[in-house]
Amino acid sequence: MSRATFAASEDEPSETTRSVAQTVEAWVDLASPSHPFFFKALTDSFSNVEPTVTVREKTETVPLARQVGYDFRTVGKDYENPHLRKVGIPLRTAQLALEAPDADVALSSRNAMCILAAKVRGIPSIHFTDNDICAYVDGLAAEELYHRLEAQATHNVVPTAFRTEVLTDRGADPDSIHTYDGYKEDVYVAAFEPDPSFLDTIPFESQDFIVVRPEALSATYVDAEGSLVPDILAGAVERGVNVVYLPREGTDRAFADGLPPERVYVPDEPLSGLELAWHARCVLTGSGTMAREASRMQTPAVSxxxxxxISVDRALIEEGEIFHSRNAEDVLDYVESITDHDAQPDLTRARRVRREVADLTADLMNETLD
Known part of the structure; x- marks a missing residue:
């Protein structure tokens, strides 16, 4: 699903927070759809970092890299077939080792391919992650190895909510682990600029609506017999709640069958997730990213x-930033409890976190230049 175009706020010149000691040639490798937004927001925070970007073909990663304005080369691809995927990762790692640009530092997120290729080329690496759970299905030895290789980055940057012992257990040097007070979604949410005309694309007479995104039931990290979405959609209709429903797969669309289209809107084209989170009364998702994005702009969020x-989700739930339940009635009761004041988004906190992450990254780049 596509997300919003963003730019640094014109009334916040401090968004360019740090200059590195000298001009830095940074190799940025984008391997998943969330990466273009994160790294564009980060690299735009510096006045003298010149990124050279490589992108893996994986779902929408290539078009999103283009959308944020990166010039890039496409190197390698992801495969839906799990057997081909095992071949695709080492193949792309070898391609990167051969084709990596000359750089002072490599930047990546949850990306052992870039870390290994950087080691081969003698390039220090700064790795960003927030996922401290390796696998949910027994026997995923390849995934465990992948996460162990991620931990070998020169520097690992993680939220304070992240269990750092996970990285040290995977072989990371404790001195290579650096924390910041926030979440990775803060970095790119902070650079978001809402489009006031976005609501024209939502066909409800009332501008009040919730967003519902189903679980990724086909993913290896999800263990569930069925989806909660049919009960949530049916209950929302019964309570007179407008829903923008965002199916993940073709089979998910059937959950909206028979429900009134004037109440449950299923877009034919991808909509901006950040625009939806900004304008929605609440974001409900069976996964983590959209809930974290909404919570970082202080929009009510349900997982x-x-x-x-993962630990960052548990922390946000404990802090009251995300409501979590596998009971549809409890979820809908929470939605109905949201006040107009609760549903007012704000980016102040996210901008503070973005500045902190930029400062930390600048310090680490300075260290690699010493």
Whole structure:
């Protein structure tokens, strides 16, 4: 699903927070759809970092890299077939090792391919992650190895909510681990500029609506017998709540069958997730990213993720930033409890976190230049 175009706020010149000691040639490798937004927001925070970008073909990663304005080369691809995927990762790692640009530092997120290729080329690496759970299905030895290789980055940058012992257990040097007070979604949410005309694309007479995104039931990290979405959609209709429903897969669309289209809107084209989060009364998702994005702009958020939660999600739930339940009635009761004041988004906190992450990254780049 596509997300919003963003730019640094014109009334916040401090968004360019730091200059590195000298001009830095940074190799940025984008391997997943969330990466273009994160790294564009980060690299735009510096006045003298010149990024050279490589992108893996994986779902929408290439078009999103283009959308944010990066010039890039496409190197390698992801495969839907799990057997081909095992071949695709080492193949792309070898391609990167051969084709990586000359750089002072490599920047990546949850990306062992870039870290290994950087090691081969003698390039220090700064790696950003927030996922401290390796696998949810027994026997995923390849995934465990992948995460162990991620931990070998020169520097690992993680939220304070992240369990750092996970990285040290995977072989990371404790001195290579650096924390910041926030979440990775803060970095790119902080650079978001809402489009006031976006609501013209939502066909409800009332501008009040919630967003519902189903669980990724086909993913290896999800352990659930069925989706909560049919009960949430049916209950929302019964309570007179407008829903923008965002199916993940073709089979998910059937959850809206038979429901009144004037109440449940299923877009034919991808809509901006950040625009939806900014304008919605609440964002409900069976996964983590959209809930975290909404919570970082202080929009009420619900997770009905069915498996073990990563530590950043648990922290946000404990802080009251995300409501979590696998009971549809409890979820809908929470939605109905939201006040107009609760539903007012704000980016002040996210901008503070973005500045902190930029400062930390600048310090680490300075260290690699010494």
């Amino acid at each position: 009905f993720f069915p498996s073990t939660l």
